Amino acid sequence: MQENQELQTPAPEEALSTATVSATENASETVETTIESIPGLEEQIRQLELKAAEHHDAWLRAKAETENVRRRAQEDVSKAAKFAIEKFAGELLSVKDSLEQTLAVENATLESLRDGVDLTLRNLIKAFEKSGMQEIAPLGEKFDPHKHQAISSIPSDQPANTVVQVFQKGYLLEGRILRPALVAVSSGSAA
Template sequence: MAGRGVQRLLRQSYVVLGASALRTCPRWLCITATHQKSDGKNSDEHQRQNQSEQKDELTAADKRLMEEKYKLEDQLKELNDKYLRALADSENLRQRSQKLIEEAKLYGIQGFCKDLLEVADVLEKATGSVPKEEIKDENPHLKSLYEGLVMTEGQIQKVFKKHGILKLNPLGAKFDPYEHEALFHAPADGKEPGTIALVSKVGYKLHERTLRPALVGVVKQA
């Protein structure tokens, strides 16, 4: 009997404790579920906020990258322009230097040639001053001297021609201010105005450049 009474008391206690647990459990479960729901909402909002912040950060970074890109493109364009200008300047300098070198080769003897022109003028005057009628076998010394002067004058003209020096004797040609220097203007019958009627002193050119203009008299309108 005593054993049965103990068993009955244990069953009653178990029923009481079970009922109490059933009464308290739903509140705990509700609270837990509410917290879980609240935590889920907060987590979603936090995630959306993080995504928005990341999007803003990406947008700002993209703007900075685009600004850097445009800046680098401008710098590249500026450097390319400078390079092209420097390349053009160097090419122009090379061409000018080449032209100066070629002109120096052609006209480097210009000063020396001008000095030799005076020698050619003296030889021309000397041969022109000898009376042609006196050049006879009866005057062998004068004849030899004259022939020597003529040969010397011819030789110096060959040397001039070899180095590009051309003699200008523009008698009867049109007056050219780049090659001739007018000493006077005078009317002349039967000659066209603007032509050269008298050559007082011959001129010379060195490779298409006037070394010394010819001194001339020009026909003017009557």
């Protein structure tokens, strides 16, 4: 008889599982009963679900817009890098035209060649100015290691560290050094 009782008693795991299912079903019924018993709660839930769907839609649109802005910004940066020299290149066309006109003159004299080269140089200077390039011609200025590169020191009547000779002009581009001027500086009195 004892064997029959053992067969009929469920294992502890099964008993726990059955109790959990039963409690869950009871809780669901209680929640449904509670929802139905509160007037207007179903309508509030429906309104909140609509509002949640609205916010989700707005979030998706904002995410898509952000992605579009990022993509457009990348394209703008790419175009800026690609066409950054466009303005300067346009200015150089007049320089090229001047050189071609100078060389196209048949039976050119030394004077006409000189005039053509002078015109070309003026066009080049204008192109530099329009593009934000400035010349560094520091003769007589105090040596500045940020703008000048000293390649020699010469005894001179000028004060020490004064630029006394310019071997190659330097250039600034929008206030930033493009190329320092190559100079010789005074080492002091030439006594």
